[in-house]
Amino acid sequence: MDEVMVARIGRANGLKGEVTVQLHTDRPQERFTPGARFRTEPSIGELTVRSARVQGTTWVLGFEQVRDRTGAEGLRDTRLMAAPDEDEDDGWYEDDLVDLIVYDVDGTLVGAVVALLQRPAQDLLQIALEGGGIAYVPFVEQIVPVVDIEAGRIEIDPPPGLLDLGRD
Numbered sequence: 001m002d003e004v005m006v007a008r009i010g011r012a013n014g015l016k017g018e019v020t021v022q023l024h025t026d027r028p029q030e031r032f033t034p035g036a037r038f039r040t041e042p043s044i045g046e047l048t049v050r051s052a053r054v055q056g057t058t059w060v061l062g063f064e065q066v067r068d069r070t071g072a073e074g075l076r077d078t079r080l081m082a083a084p085d086e087d088e089d090d091g092w093y094e095d096d097l098v099d100l101i102v103y104d105v106d107g108t109l110v111g112a113v114v115a116l117l118q119r120p121a122q123d124l125l126q127i128a129l130e131g132g133g134i135a136y137v138p139f140v141e142q143i144v145p146v147v148d149i150e151a152g153r154i155e156i157d158p159p160p161g162l163l164d165l166g167r168d
Helices: 069-073
Strands: 004-013 018-023 037-041 047-055 058-063 079-082 101-104 109-117 124-129 134-138 146-148 153-156
Touching: 004 058, 004 069, 109 134
Parallel strands: 101 153
Antiparallel strands: 004 018, 004 079, 018 058, 037 047, 037 079, 047 058, 101 109, 109 124, 124 134, 146 153
């Protein structure tokens, strides 16, 4: 079975080897329980959750294999991989969306997806625009009505001026 990224490790947090994580799962309280194991990309070996807590709006994880800040700093940008969870919402993972070609609803080429940015209010598609520049498009059904992984394309219906904000 294919694995999916459930989190990307961010910065070290404190002195005891904890790290912040950017979530890519709808069920962090079930995924990040003590003893849960994750394969890593790039591979640095398996990581086993020692502790998990929420600090403000950010998840903080500690791993059995890392006990100090120096070790935690070495984990930055590591992706935690796991089998897909059948009970999670039918959402999209960043790995599914990156490199998809973006068109507007009239069929005009807009660019390509370079990232999915998770934000408190809503996720944003980061799109490298065809003519240069970067656009940030709210990843909501009203603006992104079509995501076709099989065809390698996304269709967007942006409000007037949204794409102009990212042009050089």
